[in-house]
Amino acid sequence: MIEVRDLRKEYRDEETPTPALRGVTFSIEQGEFVSIMGPSGSGKSTLLQILSFLDRPTGGRYTFQGKSIDDMDDQALAHMRNKTMGFVFQSFNLLARLSVYDNVEIPLLYSSLPSAKRKKSIENAITSVGLTEKLYVEAARLSGGQKQRVAIARALVTDPDVIFADEPTGNLDSQSGLQVMDILSSLHQKGRTVILVTHETQTAEFANRIIHIKDGMVESDAAITRHHPPRGALK
């Protein structure tokens, strides 16, 4: 599903090139749950940005679902992102004044789904994260854990092939963090590809494979024995 070969990214700051990725190579199959770990500055966030089409590499090759990213313009990437990817951010990125329903609707505004069919998708996504009773509550009035569950519902609403989660438990207490990870695990169990970026080992171990990044290169890439099986939090 995802294949990167010798992926490179260089940031230019006043003519001095700063390498962020220095030849990363791996592939991720459909249905995998992969954690990308590494200390800060290792390049893991840059890697996630490139994998999720928010940025382009300066070298190497990235193929997503058999298509090379080089062959697509920004508009095509935006459409692809909308159709095939869901995002969960550390800081939730909900629009505080909109209701849960309206926040979850946002990705659908940019999809080709007719508005008549949206309601069902939105309600299903919200129900799947257990927030049915909060449908029309303003996002600003939710707890941190609830906000992240809304963010997961928003990531799910377009029925994407892959979910990118960037430090999804970083702003949550341990209880809420566990709930969120349970939901992500359940999504994986239902066949979705989940790619998680974290620096917390405990969180990373929810995945079945961990890629360690250091100094812009893959330090290790190994399948792990599951320590935290999903507890069936997902409805």
Place this chain on the structure above:
Amino acid sequence: MVFRDAFKTATRSLAHGKMRSVLTMLGIVIGIASVIVLMSIGRSAQDLILGQVQSVGSNLIIVIPGAPNNGRFSSPAAAQGIVVTSLQQRDVDTLSQEPSIDYVVPEVRGQAEVVYGNNNTTIGYTGSTADFFQVSNLTDLSEGALFTKSDVDSGNHVVIIGPTLAHTLFGSSIDPVGKTIRVKNVSFRVVGVLKKGGTGVFGVDLGNLVVMPITVAQRQLLGINYFNVIIAQADAQYDINFVKNRMTAVLERNHAITDSNKDDFTIDTQADILSILGSITSVLTIFLAAIASISLIVGGIGIMNIMLVSVTERTREIGLRKAVGATNKDIQQQFLIESVLLTFTGGIVGLVAGAGIVGLIYLVLSNFYTSLAWQFALPFSAIALAVGVSTIAGIVFGIYPARKAARKNPIEALRYE
């Protein structure tokens, strides 16, 4: 993103900052309202002026001494106070023989002190023939009678005065008819008082009019033998331009002019004057609207300012929308719709407010200045301009902030604090 969704998103964003949206809109409201008010006043004034000119009759032809200047109505020589003596009695006599002309009325004009007892005032007077009243549509008198052809031929010292002057000289208790007034120290017997006051053609104050036989005015007040103006009333059966050409030919023959570029008189029809007056008032209206549109520009800059603030404040929102699939075009469209919505709504509110003010002006003028015949006018062009300009202002002043929003890098936008 379909337009309906973009529209819904934009209205929702604006509704969240109601106070800000209203204040931002206020600039456009004031701008559009002032354009509407000034254009409407301009149109009403134009209607009023043209109406007054037309009320005299549409078949008048006016001859003024002095060469025409690029078709302008006022002769430059006369306008500069240069005495031009080209219009003579012979011209009146020969023009009177033309079958296509009903009346030929020569006029002389001057300024003098008018005295009755202890009351006096300095005003302009007119010397003309008995047909003056017919041609000027001033045959209605409140008292007395008009002077006659025999008064003119005999050089009788009689005058017709306007109602305001009658009141100034005689007050309300004395009947002016039969009384003797002095104009430039020459005695005249008042034989009639005009009924109609207010403003006449070319701003002539009908209330203060003094009209006397032209023979007396020429010989005793001015000491001249030429005319300041000749007014001809064409026979309604003839085409006005035909009559004008006939008159030109007659006058050129009288003045021995072979090259029509060297005419020593200016001849204009009522239509010519109407068209000149129309273009003058139109230019004035456009000028006023141009001044008013400065406030529109200020309002537009306000919109741009607020939109730029809004783009910065909503950087993370832009980042999020891009991350979940919004294209640059989607983001640009959303912000552009917001700015156009602001200016368009402002335009509609301004239009309503402007129309309200125009209505109020009409009510005041029609109730307190009844002689003015002020009409309510809300030209369609003003409405179209208000709606069009406000929409265009939204696009013009919204495009830069919208493009700025669209060009934001999603990664940096998502990190924005």
